[in-house]
Amino acid sequence: MTYFLWAAIVIVVLSIVALVYRLVKGPTPSDRVVALDTIGVSLICLVGLFSMLIDTSYFLEIILLLAILSFIGTIAFSKFIEKGDIITRDNSR
């Protein structure tokens, strides 16, 4: 079981390395935003595998927290790319 978990962790870390390459190299800001969102998902996978590895359930709240923060961050970035500002005062105007 431990070897299986380590193999899964190595695979996820390799995918994060590939995503960091896209984050550094990405030609447009949209590529970088999608890479950051996917790095967040990979971090969620990593926290789940790590909490299985050290046999605790205290890290499970971090998973939902990372999902929420990644979602809000991606929405804020995409609104900034689309409209130029994140928080508008009055939309109907």
Added chain:
Amino acid sequence: MKTNDVIIQFTAKLVFFMIFFYAVHIFFAGHYTPGGGFVGGLVTASAIVLLIVAFDLKTVQTILPINYIYMVASGLILALGTAAISMFAGKPFFTHYFDYYNLPILGKTSLHTAALFDLGVYLVVVGVTMTIIQTIGEDE
């Protein structure tokens, strides 16, 4: 420029309640598991930030008519009042009390005055975060 944000606004309406109830869970679970007033306050503030990003400041001010500066003040008063409540009984400052009660639905529950102090921390964190974000977002 009018844009159509149907999907993000509908998703924000649904996800707001999920994040808010998760924040309430984190707040009340803080005594025995990870969590507490600070993280709960930050998650609540991020739920309101999601509404602000999906809609706009005026709409969120209409549906949540809260003055966040008063929220900071009431949180500080609650925290200091909980800390000072033991001084009336002749005990030192910040002495906490707890006891077990039989609540109607929840059964045997331990109620602790540290939860009231944590509620003060929660209100201060939500108020400070929302004040910062509203102040930065408002200026043109």
